[in-house]
Every structure is written in structure tokens, then in C-alpha cells.
Amino acid sequence: MTPTPAMRTGRRGGASRPTPGRGLRALPTALLFLLPTVVVLGTFNFYPAVYSLYLSFFKWNGLSPTKQPVGFSNYGQLLSSGEFWNSLRVTVLYAGGMTIAALAVGMLVAVLLNQRIAGRAVYRVLYFLPVITPTVAAGVVWRYLFDPTQGVVNRGLAMVGIGGPSWLTDPSWALLAVVIVGVWKRVGFNMVVYLAALQGIPQAHYEAAQLDGANAWQQFRFITLPLLAPSTFFLTVTALIDAFQVFDLVYVMTSGGPLKGTDVIGYYLYRYGFRYNELGFASAIAYVMFLLIFVVTLVQFRLNRQGATYAT
Amino acid sequence: MRRRPLTRVLTHALLIGGAFLSAMPFLWMITTSLKPEGALYQPPLLVPTHFDWHNYVEAWKAAPFPRFFLNSAVMTVGITAAQTLSSAMAGYAFARLRFPGRNIVFLLVLGTMMIPFPITIIPSFLIVAHLGWLNTFQGLIVPRAVSAFAIFLFRQFFLSIPPELEEAALIDGAGRFTIFWRVVLPLSGPVIAASAIFSFLFAWNDFLWPLLVTTRTDMQTIQLARVSWLSG
Numbered sequence: 001m002t003p004t005p006a007m008r009t010g011r012r013g014g015a016s017r018p019t020p021g022r023g024l025r026a027l028p029t030a031l032l033f034l035l036p037t038v039v040v041l042g043t044f045n046f047y048p049a050v051y052s053l054y055l056s057f058f059k060w061n062g063l064s065p066t067k068q069p070v071g072f073s074n075y076g077q078l079l080s081s082g083e084f085w086n087s088l089r090v091t092v093l094y095a096g097g098m099t100i101a102a103l104a105v106g107m108l109v110a111v112l113l114n115q116r117i118a119g120r121a122v123y124r125v126l127y128f129l130p131v132i133t134p135t136v137a138a139g140v141v142w143r144y145l146f147d148p149t150q151g152v153v154n155r156g157l158a159m160v161g162i163g164g165p166s167w168l169t170d171p172s173w174a175l176l177a178v179v180i181v182g183v184w185k186r187v188g189f190n191m192v193v194y195l196a197a198l199q200g201i202p203q204a205h206y207e208a209a210q211l212d213g214a215n216a217w218q219q220f221r222f223i224t225l226p227l228l229a230p231s232t233f234f235l236t237v238t239a240l241i242d243a244f245q246v247f248d249l250v251y252v253m254t255s256g257g258p259l260k261g262t263d264v265i266g267y268y269l270y271r272y273g274f275r276y277n278e279l280g281f282a283s284a285i286a287y288v289m290f291l292l293i294f295v296v297t298l299v300q301f302r303l304n305r306q307g308a309t310y311a312t
Numbered sequence: 313m314r315r316r317p318l319t320r321v322l323t324h325a326l327l328i329g330g331a332f333l334s335a336m337p338f339l340w341m342i343t344t345s346l347k348p349e350g351a352l353y354q355p356p357l358l359v360p361t362h363f364d365w366h367n368y369v370e371a372w373k374a375a376p377f378p379r380f381f382l383n384s385a386v387m388t389v390g391i392t393a394a395q396t397l398s399s400a401m402a403g404y405a406f407a408r409l410r411f412p413g414r415n416i417v418f419l420l421v422l423g424t425m426m427i428p429f430p431i432t433i434i435p436s437f438l439i440v441a442h443l444g445w446l447n448t449f450q451g452l453i454v455p456r457a458v459s460a461f462a463i464f465l466f467r468q469f470f471l472s473i474p475p476e477l478e479e480a481a482l483i484d485g486a487g488r489f490t491i492f493w494r495v496v497l498p499l500s501g502p503v504i505a506a507s508a509i510f511s512f513l514f515a516w517n518d519f520l521w522p523l524l525v526t527t528r529t530d531m532q533t534i535q536l537a538r539v540s541w542l543s544g
Contacts, residue, residue, distance in 0.1 A: 033405035036398035048435035
């Protein structure tokens, strides 16, 4: 490596020099540059995060001047309510199902599109279209598509001789319908990230494997899959964080029903916070949700560190 | 790589099947929007047979759609402009100014990306209500005027600009803000575009926050209108 001017003069970093932008003298300028950030993030992120925790120890309807301190009873009530455990089960099923299915489909599409085939650009656009569609619009349209007798989905199923269920009004099928729409909206994003990663895998790996007589499946299993692991990790973490907070889709498609069959935690929180005005209890729900996301993310980082990494 | 014809046919069959499922709701939307009243569920459902443009005219007249579009546009432009400018400024401070506590503040900013939205939503709503900002554009825009993700994006980009350019301006007597505005920003086209696209998509598609802070029809965004006019 040839020494850069910054290195020769013995200065650190090269990015920041001993100009007026250094030390205490830089503080007023820095404060000015950071003013909007500090004010907005402070007021609408940090303060609310702390205040939520505080609120979760009170019973309050948001209007009365006094908040009634109740200790841990909001949390106690939460953990002993069947509604909460139902909500947790539904959320985990949604998050798990949506994440895994979207990863699998996204990877398959990316691998297929990574070849030199006709119409590649058109395929990419078609698969990416749902990603940029507003969730609300998608939910509204899919509600019609899932109509039990007249909808496109069941008519399509009938054409191959399957009697489709009454999707959104059937407690055992509604969640699957929401998962399907979640996957539909996610696949394109996963595809783009996987495509970028696939293009970074050196062709030499495959050539070496072919010389050793590896078939297509073995090449996928022992080269592609392990080298995509960092992308898979990124996509899993972000998909799960999003999925645990799902709200719009449920609000539009099912409103948490039927029989609370799609009452995900995000919707459960909305009901208590903004319909029943139990702000303390809703804050407790929010913190339990935060804890859940935090633990799930932590576990993933642990698992990722244990997994083998291939150097390219 | 040479491929056998059979493999190629199979690949296309899979891709076309998937692309059909992916695009089917859009086909349905177009076809249905062109059907006359009462023919909503009449087959064929995916191929346009009628070309009745009346629905568009009537939808436009039935609800104050121009107003909803205007609300969405003002909110989206506001959020995009605010996020881009505030994040560029913050990103510049983190990339170039050496002030005490810089790393801690930067970590705190990144940390906000990990705070789930639901935790902040109730107190944020209370603050906005307390300020009397319900049903106003500042209530829709200000709480989302900063994006930690965009700050991160800008900081990484600014670190890649050679500092010599700024030093030259400094020697010529320019202040930090002049340097930022006249030297750094004009070089930052790509990152400004990237950040603005993310902000725009986020703001235009956002649902929960506008749902909470608007109660009057004339302040609703297009995403809210879509739902309330559907069920109403």
C-alpha cells in the first residue's frame, strides 16, 4: 500500500483533520448540525421509549388528570390473559411462516434469475412490483381476491378441482391468507438482496466443483447456500422485526378476526391503546413486544456467530 | 454455462408461474376498474373485456380524492425534504466534525432503529395531542422528520469524499455550513437520491401514524381514504 498524504504527515484517519472541526471548538458547530436530529429523536423516540415504560406501571385512560399507580399488575394481567397468549401464538405463526416462505421463494427466484435467460428484466420488475405497492392497497385488493365464492383465488383452485375454504371468514384459514399476502409483498425484496449476493460469488468456485463432478444440486447445497448465509441472516433479522410489528395488513384484511384468529400483537396493542383507551395496559403490551423482538434478534445473532463462515 | 433445453423450459415455466401470481392482483385491479357496475365478479376476472372509464370519473367525484392526494403529497414531500436535509446535516457532523461524545451520540442515533414503533407510539401521540397538532401537517411531518437510517447512509457517503476539497474551501475562508452547502452537498447527488427514494416510499405508504393523528376527513391521506371509503 502506498502511503497517502495523510499517513505521511502522521495524521489520524484522514477523514477528519485538525481544522476548526476538532475538539471543544467544534461543539457549537456540531450542535447546530445535529439540532434537528437531537430534538426530533429526543422528543419522538427516546422520551417516548422511557415514558412508555413509566406508563406501563399505571392505569390511565389518557384523559383523566390522575394516573393510578398499579405496580406490575398490568404485566400480571397481561401474562394471565388468554387473549395475550392467543396474540403471541398468532404473531409467532405469522412471523415464522411469512419469513421462512418468503426466504425460500425469494432465494429460488433469485437463483433462477441469476442465469442468462430471456426476459430477465421483465421478471425482475414483475416480482418487485408488490414491494412498492402500499400495504393498504394490497390488503384491499386481496380481500376481493379471497372472496369465498367469487374471488379469483377460489375460482382458480376450483379450476384444478380444489374446493377453496372461505379464507377471511374462517378462523383456521384467515391467518394463512394474511401470511400469503405478507409473502407476496416480501419475495421481491428478498430476491433483490439475494441477486446482489449471488453476483458476488466467484464463478471459479462453480468451475472447480464441476471439475470435481459436482451436480447442480450439490453446487447449490455446498457453494451457493453457504455463501448466501450472510444475506439470509440479514433478511431473516429484518423480516422478523417487521413481521412482529405487522399491523396495516391485519387492520385492512381481517381487523384481527375472525374470532381473534389474526389478532397479532400489533393489532392487540392498537385495540387496547386506541379503542379501549387503556394506555397503561397497552404500554405494557408494547414493552413485552419490544422484549420479544429483542430476544429473537439476540438469539439470531448468537446462532449466526456459531455458524460456520466461508471465506471468499 | 450451456443448459439443456428441458431445463430452460422448466425454468421459464417456474418463473412465469411465479410472475403470474405476483402480478395477478394488479391485473385484477385494472380489469375490475374498467367493468361496469354490477359486473364486479363476472368472469373473466383477469382479462379486461369492458373498457368503461366511468368508474374513474365517478370515484374522483364520489369522494374528495383531490384533497386526499393533496394531503398525501404535502405530507410526503414534507417528510422527504425534512429527512433528507436533517439527515445530511447530522451525517456530516458524524463524518467530519470531531466533537466530544461523537461516538456515543452516533450509537444512540443508530440505537433508535432498534426501538420498535409501537413503543413510541402512545407517548408520541400524547405529545402531538398536547401540542394541538392533531389534524395538522406538522403533526404528520415533524415526528418523522429525522431518519436514523438516512443519517447512517449519509455518514458513510461523506466519509468517502476526499477531505482535501473541504480543506481548500476552508483555506479560502469558508465556514463549516458554507462548505457543507456549497461543496459537500453538490457532490452528494447519488446518496441524496437514494435517501429521498426511501423516505418517499416510507411516507407515501405509511398508514398507522396518519390513522392516529387525523380524525377529520379533510386531513386524511390517500391510504386512509382507501380504507374508510371502502368500508363506508
